[in-house]
Amino acid sequence: MIRRVLPHGLGRGLLTRRPGTRRGGFSLDWDGKVSEIKKKIKSILPGTPCDVLPDTSHLPPEHSDVVIVGGGVLGLSVAYWLKQLENRRGGMQVLVVERDHTYSQASTGLSVGGICQQFSLPENIQLSLFSASFLRNINEYLAVTNAPPLDLQFNPSGYLLLASEKDAAAMESNVKVQKQEGAKVCLMSPDQLRNKFPWINTEGVALASYGMENEGWFDPWCLLHGLRQKLMSMGVFFCQGEVTRFVTSSQRMMTTDDEMVTLKSIHEVHVKMDHSLEYQPVECAIVINAAGAWSAQIAALAGIGKGPPGTLQGTKLPVEPRKRYVYVWHCPQGPGLETPLVADTSGAYFRREGLGSNYLGGRSPAEVSRVGWDMLARRHRIIVMKESGFWPGSVCFVHPQVQTAWAGYYDYNTFDQNGVVGPHPLVVNMYFATGFSGHGLQQAPGVGRAVAEMILEGSFQTIDLSPFLFNRFYLGEKTQENNIM
Amino acid sequence: MEQELGDPSLRLVAPMWNGTRGIHRLGGAVVPEGNQKKERKMLQFLNNHFYDVEALRGYLLQREMSKVHLKNRSFTWLEEQHGPYSAGAFFILKQGGAVKFRDKEWIRPDKYGHFSPEFWNFREVPVEAVDASDCEINYEGLDNLLLLKELQSLSLQRCPHVDDWCLSRLYPLADSLQELSLAGCPRVSERGLACLHHLQNLRRLDISDLPAVSNPGLTQILVEEMLPNCQVVGVDWAEGLKLGPEEQPQDTASPVPA
Numbered sequence: 186m187i188r189r190v191l192p193h194g195l196g197r198g199l200l201t202r203r204p205g206t207r208r209g210g211f212s213l214d215w216d217g218k219v220s221e222i223k224k225k226i227k228s229i230l231p232g233t234p235c236d237v238l239p240d241t242s243h244l245p246p247e248h249s250d251v252v253i254v255g256g257g258v259l260g261l262s263v264a265y266w267l268k269q270l271e272n273r274r275g276g277m278q279v280l281v282v283e284r285d286h287t288y289s290q291a292s293t294g295l296s297v298g299g300i301c302q303q304f305s306l307p308e309n310i311q312l313s314l315f316s317a318s319f320l321r322n323i324n325e326y327l328a329v330t331n332a333p334p335l336d337l338q339f340n341p342s343g344y345l346l347l348a349s350e351k352d353a354a355a356m357e358s359n360v361k362v363q364k365q366e367g368a369k370v371c372l373m374s375p376d377q378l379r380n381k382f383p384w385i386n387t388e389g390v391a392l393a394s395y396g397m398e399n400e401g402w403f404d405p406w407c408l409l410h411g412l413r414q415k416l417m418s419m420g421v422f423f424c425q426g427e428v429t430r431f432v433t434s435s436q437r438m439m440t441t442d443d444e445m446v447t448l449k450s451i452h453e454v455h456v457k458m459d460h461s462l463e464y465q466p467v468e469c470a471i472v473i474n475a476a477g478a479w480s481a482q483i484a485a486l487a488g489i490g491k492g493p494p495g496t497l498q499g500t501k502l503p504v505e506p507r508k509r510y511v512y513v514w515h516c517p518q519g520p521g522l523e524t525p526l527v528a529d530t531s532g533a534y535f536r537r538e539g540l541g542s543n544y545l546g547g548r549s550p551a552e553v554s555r556v557g558w559d560m561l562a563r564r565h566r567i568i569v570m571k572e573s574g575f576w577p578g579s580v581c582f583v584h585p586q587v588q589t590a591w592a593g594y595y596d597y598n599t600f601d602q603n604g605v606v607g608p609h610p611l612v613v614n615m616y617f618a619t620g621f622s623g624h625g626l627q628q629a630p631g632v633g634r635a636v637a638e639m640i641l642e643g644s645f646q647t648i649d650l651s652p653f654l655f656n657r658f659y660l661g662e663k664t665q666e667n668n669i670m
Numbered sequence: 671m672e673q674e675l676g677d678p679s680l681r682l683v684a685p686m687w688n689g690t691r692g693i694h695r696l697g698g699a700v701v702p703e704g705n706q707k708k709e710r711k712m713l714q715f716l717n718n719h720f721y722d723v724e725a726l727r728g729y730l731l732q733r734e735m736s737k738v739h740l741k742n743r744s745f746t747w748l749e750e751q752h753g754p755y756s757a758g759a760f761f762i763l764k765q766g767g768a769v770k771f772r773d774k775e776w777i778r779p780d781k782y783g784h785f786s787p788e789f790w791n792f793r794e795v796p797v798e799a800v801d802a803s804d805c806e807i808n809y810e811g812l813d814n815l816l817l818l819k820e821l822q823s824l825s826l827q828r829c830p831h832v833d834d835w836c837l838s839r840l841y842p843l844a845d846s847l848q849e850l851s852l853a854g855c856p857r858v859s860e861r862g863l864a865c866l867h868h869l870q871n872l873r874r875l876d877i878s879d880l881p882a883v884s885n886p887g888l889t890q891i892l893v894e895e896m897l898p899n900c901q902v903v904g905v906d907w908a909e910g911l912k913l914g915p916e917e918q919p920q921d922t923a924s925p926v927p928a
Binding site: 321325328330339340342401521522541 | 714717718724727728731735809834835837838839841859860861862863864865867868884885888889892893895896
């Protein structure tokens with residue numbers, strides 16, 4: 186009974202209150218009423234309704250565990266290995282800050298792209314060997330579902346280093362070390378050289394070392410692009426901006442020799458946007474200096490080198506930009522398909538480029554820099570080439586025509602031309618991955634892994650890069666390489 | 671020029687089951703047609719919108735890669751026990767290829783993958799010819815292939831994982847290798863062919879049908895120059911040349927009538 190009564194009662198009630206009915210003049214215009222009320226409220230509130238928050242999509246996040254200054258191949262490699270070796274997925278938030286997203290001055294893009302194992306330091310050889318295996322298996326390391334496989338355009342043609350009488354002994358001992366570390370290098374006498382490469386003029390050449398495997402050249406842009414894609418899929422943040430300030434906090438401590446030492450720790454990075462004064466302070470735990478040729482400026486911002494000279498506080502990071510030119514020329518009767526990258530101990534080198542008798546070459550920068558820190562410019566320096574005896578004295582190109590040229594910066598370590606890896610002793614959370622003076626690209630995967638291991642485990646696990654720590658600049662111990670190209 | 675060295679039966683194609691041509695292949699390597707295209711688009715859509723699909727696909731890809739790695743593991747224990755020739759031959763036969771010992775007949779696995787175990791007795795007999803067509807040999811697997819120091823004839827036709835890096839590893843066979851076939855390998859390009867100059871004893875090289883070579887005619891000429899004593903079989907050098915003026919279509923050549 187109640188059941189039958191209730192719906193009736195409710196039904197009638199609802200009927201009388203239903204909107205839009207025209208029963209006896211009792212009509213409620215809901216929509217109209219609501220819009221009137223809205224208008225009234227708007228007129229009461231001051232100003233325009235703030236339903237749009239200020240747009241911060243171009244700014245980096247406010248907090249990030251690791252900030253990597255520099256988005257070139259070294260910075261991206263460190264980011265990759267940090268994400269690869271972290272204990273939990275998503276455990277580390279990494280931000281890569283790159284000043285120029287077109288990479289117009291970055292050493293990576295302007296590099297010749299060579300990889301070789303013909304060094305004299307075992308650490309360098311191991312780094313290059315690991316990088317070769319990384320590049321070989323790049324589609325397993327940098328696999329992104331749905332993306333096409335990467336084609337590095339690797340030319341496995343090897344490196345051929347030519348030595349005169351006085352450098353022959355050094356080359357022999359280097360090759361011994363290289364063979365011990367597992368590199369496939371062989372020594373060739375001038376006769377064997379003439380047999381294999383008849384276009385070489387072996388006058389003045391006493392010995393040559395030829396890399397048979399894992400040496401050659403590849404496309405650095407492809408590697409950069411592959412790393413970027415993989416990093417984006419792993420959740421690394423990218424930001425275009427310039428680091429202008431580090432906010433540090435210091436702590437004074439007593440060493441075991443009763444000396445007071447100030448340990449600094451960076452807890453905020455100010456990232457300034459392009460063409461504006463706007464900046465974002467990013468709170469961070471670790472900063473990695475992978476700024477390449479401009480690493481010294483970043484180090485100076487953190488206070489490295491600001492102290493009396495001769496002390497640890499006063500030791501600057503000795504990395505500076507060193508310009509070097511690369512020329513492309515066309516020579517129809519030049520060496521054929523089998524041409525390796527030929528270099529001699531004067532620093533001049535050349536290699537084949539493509540199938541159309543084009544060659545690419547240059548000369549490594551000398552010890553003393555003669556070129557200033559100006560903007561990079563393309564110039565055809567035919568006259569300079571001829572005067573300074575540019576190409577390796579043993580190969581003569583008949584009627585070459587220079588097609589194009591470009592210049593790039595090496596992040597040149599003026600102390601001993603080898604990289605700086607690892608933390609700074611005083612600025613405890615700044616790690617370096619820079620100063621490779623021309624072989625940064627070929628050692629990037631190995632160095633990235635080493636820095637990631639240093640951060641995550643506290644020490645180098647696979648390749649021991651202790652000779653490359655910052656301390657050597659203060660202690661004066663040079664980790665010199667006997668062959669440099 | 672009928673100077674054919676090596677066993678003519680090498681050029682017989684061993685019928686091989688081609689493995690799974692699944693949707694899990696590294697994207698871009700297989701050209702989709704029709705229905706496959708729709709499937710692929712659907713898969714991409716699901717991949718981009720669901721983490722589970724992405725993770726599953728990633729897992730399946732990893733599994734396929736680890737299968738290839740397993741096939742290419744090093745047989746060092748076998749080498750110690752039975753000598754390099756038998757170990758190398760076992761590796762090839764396990765992959766589905768065929769092996770010919772000196773003065774013996776070809777040993778091929780049947781359609782079930784079984785092969786006769788008589789080669790375990792051939793400790794001192796070197797392997798003369800290997801037909802590794804359609805096998806999944808990769809860079810690591812070459813460790814086993816390079817045990818066969820006196821190999822004269824090698825066929826790597828249509829091997830999906832043989833690329834430029836692998837070609838740079840073939841130089842230890844320079845003293846004996848006379849015949850090499852790379853026809854149909856999807857990952858071999860002219861950059862890998864450049865490292866074949868170590869193989870000075872090569873008399874016959876087959877580089878036909880290499881999709882990754884950008885300029886087949888020019889590459890053929892350069893390879894012929896690089897290996898003067900070798901007969902290079904591949905593309906006709908005239909392919910890729912532009913048409914001469916008399917063969918151009920009429921309307922582009924005719925002047926505007928006055």
